[in-house]
Amino acid sequence: MSLKDISAVNRQFEQAVRDADMDLLASLYTSDAIALPPDGPVVRGRSGIKQMWTAITQQAGLTDVRLHTLDYEQSSRTGCEVGEATLTLSGGTAVVKYVVAWKRSKGVWRLHRDIWNTKGA
Template sequence: MSDEATRRAMDAVNRVFEEQVVGQGRFEALAEVYTRDALILPPGGEVVRGLEAIRGFWQQAAQALGVTACRLRPFETTMLGEMACEVAQGEIVAGSGTIPIKYVVLWKREDGAWKWHRDIWNASA
């Protein structure tokens, strides 16, 4: 797969997160976003391990914050063979307003598809 094709595949996964998971509340679609043994490192929280725990985290967080939308804007992607590192900015639209964020996602190919394997983010000041 060329770097351009990989970037398109990654962009499609990011759209699943933005449109289906956050926009429509379809948390089952997280199986298309995260690897089975993914980790997330939320700001101010403990490490969340595995797809089921990540699904529970996002459901609770979206409800608690009143999240209605998000936008992800990668600006740097480094290919590392069967993995890739994406650095990005974005924003979360919640009941309290728009929250600017920055994040790093370590991508991994799982069953032929690119997915988020490690995910860490925090608010931009």
Template sequence: MVADEVRKIIDANNKQFSEGFLKGDASITASIYAGDAVVFPPDAPMIQGRGAIEEFWRTVMASGVKGAELTTLELSGDGDYLHEKGTGILRVHPPGETPAEQRIKFVVVWKHTADGWKNLWDIWNASP
């Protein structure tokens, strides 16, 4: 069972991730990732390292993703690693197009680092 204090930290990290989209600032979104994190975007190569992940999210934001709302369904684990299962909604508004929403499902592995709990592995795909 994950302690309430740790759950609050993960929730705060997810809120910070979403805040980056609202502000259009990929550095805020990327700040929740560990330095050696890996992102597994759908139908694309793995993105490795926080700098590359920040650039990835910057490109995603420029393509029209303006919001990301994440909901944790389960958070479990112990020691220095946790795993999170959740759902989300991406709010997309590409220039000149009608706004839309994309529902997603995700799994994240969190790692306790010297800088606190950081997203180590992040994978998601579309959800009906």
């Protein structure tokens, strides 16, 4: 994994949000991925993650996201990314911080564990 690999998937993630393509968005995760949204339940698997992002998009009016990697570390089949995301919502913009554990699955890098929360002042 390299920053180039992470960036390529992150650009797909951003485009999927802009296009409201929840199938593409969910496909960027491993089949056994886990997401930990702020103030929400643990979400497991692509189906659950698709439902989660659909709800976020509908409830918060998410129309765009810009991901910015601050740091990453890697080993042979896994990696860890720390970053910030700027979200465009119906009520304005929000900046969140996130950690993604990446895993190589079937020859491609996918989000395996995903957690984020609001960025304090």
